[in-house]
Amino acid sequence: MSYLPKSPWLVHYDASSCNGCDIEVLACLTPLxxxxxxxxxxxxxxxxxxxxxxxxxxxxxxxxxxxxxxNQMAEPKVVVAIGACATSGGIFRECYNVQGGVDKVIPVDVYVPGCAARPEAIIDGVVQALGVLEEKYKKMGKVAK
Ligand code: SF4
Structure with missing residues (x-):
């Protein structure tokens, strides 16, 4: 797999996490x-x-x-579900108000396991997302800039 010639920009949303996975997402930005x-x-x-x-x-x-x-993101776009809650509802999946993972409402391309997901796994998920993004660019007949 070759990679896109552009840097990937992410938008992160904390749906209803315990903040454990969010802290690990932020850890990816720390000097380590x-x-x-x-x-x-x-x-x-x-x-x-x-x-x-x-x-x-x-x-x-x-x-x-x-x-x-x-819906605000331009095509092509890739969705990465981080952690057990985002992938399936996790430990909260039996709660009365929980409907499940993110794929209940939007298409998910990459699932990152863990509770909490480790920074290495999150970075690996983003690298996988780059491959998916590249394939989507090709299907649309576009060349990433
Ligand atoms: S997967 Fe675990 S650490 Fe991540 S939001 Fe759910 S309960 Fe918290």
Missing amino acids: YDVERFGVLNIGNPKHADIFVVTGSVNEQNKSVIQNIY
């Missing part, structure tokens, strides 16, 4: 892992993002927010 040195930026605007990183499970309160962020 420092993904920004590869041009990976965690940005606040979904319109500028290539990859949607979601932590936590889906419930009635946040499903419209998840869909709203997803």
Whole structure:
């Protein structure tokens, strides 16, 4: 797999996590892992993002927010579900208000396991997302810039 010639920009949303996975996402930005040195930026605007990183499970309160962020992102885009809650509902999946993982409301391309997901696994998930993004660019007949 060759990689995109551009740096991937991420938008991160904490759906309803316990913050464990969010802390690990932030750990990826600390000097120990420092993904920004590869041009990976965690940005606040979904319109500028290539990859949607979601932590936590889906419930009635946040499903419209998840869909709203997803719909604001330009094509092609990739969704990465981080941690057991985002992939399946995790330990909260039996709660009365939890509907399950992120794929209950938007398409998910990459699932990162763990409770909490380790920074190495999150970075690996983003690398997998780059491959998916590249394939989507090819299917659209576009060349990434
Ligand atoms: S997967 Fe574990 S650490 Fe991550 S949000 Fe769920 S309960 Fe918290």
